[in-house]
Amino acid sequence: MTTNQGYYVLDNDGNPIQTNGLGFTVQNNGAIIADGQEVLLGLSYTPNAFDMIKEGNNLFTPAEGVMQNARETAAGFVVKQKQSEGSNVDPARTMTEMMNTYRTFEMNQRALKAYDQSLHQAIFTLTPLKMDK
The missing domain is CATH 1.20.5 (Single alpha-helices involved in coiled-coils or other helix-helix interfaces)
Structure with missing residues (x-):
């Protein structure tokens, strides 16, 4: 899986998610199911968006010690498949x-x-x- 810019979509451990060209489904909790295997989508959370450093191309780098696992912080996220994020x-x-x-x-x-x-x-x-x- 890649983004529109060609960057890999990462799992919860920071590894690229491989679907091997097969169809997949994405659950609301961020689990991706492809070929009977479940991989958790890597989600991060920061309480203050100003702690992020803009790198360009829709990329941000966290300041030291800022990012947290979204699942551990109960950030209240929902992941939707086949949805475009609106403004x-x-x-x-x-x-x-x-x-x-x-x-x-x-x-x-x-x-x-x-x-x-x-x-x-x-x-x-x-x-x-x-x-x-």
């Missing part, structure tokens, strides 16, 4: 927040422009012009 972003909410942020930016920009204009006017009104005769 964890609510598009309507995100769009609303983005529009509110943009409106706040525009309002601050107008305030700065008004302040700049009043400062410009104060400089030229209060400063007498000197003319050489």
Whole structure:
């Protein structure tokens, strides 16, 4: 088994999972059954996602001593076969927040422009012009 990028999918002991081209089923607890044999999918858990170091290509490396076996921590995971993971972003909410942020930016920009204009006017009104005769 490999990921879309060609990396091996690992079992609970860190070994590549071999299905030998045979069909397999994945149970909710992460057990993969192929050719009558059961292999536990390697699942890890970290309570703080910021403890992970981004490597690129959807790969992360854990900081020292951070990762734990998900089964030991009772992380509450469920593994689904033939499912695509969806985005964890609510598009309507995100769009609303983005529009509110943009409106706040525009309002601050107008305030700065008004302040700049009043400062410009104060400089030229209060400063007498000197003319050489």
